[in-house]
Amino acid sequence: MIPLIDISLILLIIFMVITPFLVQSQIQVSLPKAETGTKGADEGVLKVQLGADGSLALDGRPLRFQRLEKELILRFSKAYKKTLLVEADKSVAVERVVAVLDLAKKLGAGKIGIAVKPDDGK
Secondary structure: OHHHHHHHHHHHHHHHHHHHHHHHOOOOOOOOEEOOOOOOOOOOEEEEEEOOOOOEEEOOEEOOHHHHHHHHHHHHHHOOOOEEEEEEOOOOOHHHHHHHHHHHHHOOOOEEEEOOEEOOOO
């Protein structure tokens, strides 16, 4: 019983040390506001984040635009729901967003969406 407790405590310490690195690796995106925006379920949705500094991430994992096509092919082949959500910073050029949407549609995405913040009337 004591070795099991030791192992669980070691795993707890490892997760406590790794968690800050995982949180820092995400791209900060300032989404535009929309009156019709809603908070929906993110289950089974691939998220592509486009940062203001030109960074790109797929489900929180940073990568280059050239690698995005290969990653989407792998993810779409494993998923039965082929849904893609683009979270682009409001200062990102429209051409970059359109390039991601076009690539997803070319690879067979069933549903494509653009993430916005719901406008609370403020």
